[in-house]
Amino acid sequence: MLGLGQYSSLGVGLAVTLIDNFSGNANRINQSMNQMANNAQASQRAAAKAMQQSGAIMMGTSAMMAIPMAKAVDVASKFEYVMSGVKAATEATGNEFKALEKKAIDLGNASIFSAKEVADAMYELSTAGYNAKETYEAINGIVSLGATADVPLEQAALLAANIRNAFQIPAAQTDRIADLLSMASIKSSAKLPEMAEGMKYVSARAAMLKVPLEETIALIATLNSMGLHGSTAGTAADNLLRTMATATSDFKTKKQSAVLDMIGLGKSDIVDAQGNLIALDKMIEKVFSKIKNYSPMDQSA
DSSP: OOOOOOOOOOOOOOOOOOOOOSSHHHHHHHHHHHHHHHHHHHHHHHHHHHHHHHHHHHHHHHHHHHHHHHHHHHHHHHHHHHHHHHHHHHTOOHHHHHHHHHHHHHHHHHSSSOHHHHHHHHHHHHHTTOOHHHHHHHHHHHHHHHHHHTOOHHHHHHHHHHHHHHHTOOGGGHHHHHHHHHHHHHHSSOOHHHHHHHHHHHHHHHHHTTOOHHHHHHHHHHHHHTTOOTHHHHHHHHHHHHHHHHHTSTTOOHHHHHHHHHHTOOHHHHBOTTSOBOOHHHHHHHHHHHHTTSOHHHHHO
């Protein structure tokens, strides 16, 4: 800590005593000395005032210098605090923690994000189940995603971690998740927060039905480009997958069976040999190829 001391101004006065008042010359000398004393006192007062002003300026300058230094100390403290959380969550060894700390500082110097923001992203990854090595390997992709999508690193890390957990993707493939999300945000009107909201609603069902991550992200991005944003896109995608899965299962309704029979679609057209839904683009293409000759009202129904 940088301490600021106190200061005081010392006034210097002149005292002139003339003892010899008896002669005229002595009186004149007395008057002259008094005048000199008065002038000297005025000068001293001016000098003291100047010293006070100078001291105030110096104090102000010191305070101005102390502000950024105090901020720097505060930022450093926050960085160390977050990194201690990373260490605890990842159970990092001494060398692993040093590597993580250095990585955060290096990325903070080389990217648009600060070291503290990188540390925050590391913390999100670590609390989502990433160990020290996985966090170290994943953070580069998260920083790239945050920069591409122009979102806080914490948000980018949380989305990538949630998707990884939902689809049971190895932590080492976090870069792949980040790249797919970056591509989706670039090639569609979907913003990352909207992608995050949409994926939240559809990830569990997509993973359960073994729909590939690439197709799921593409579906959400496409719906966003069609004007269905955030949770609306996620709900629509989830309803699509649920309906198609139900219609090709033993739990299909009579109405679903009638519709599939009417348009000429069978289970083998929608489900592969392993019992999983075929690629979404192929499935949608098949459905629309069957109903293209129907009226818009019937297509909607």
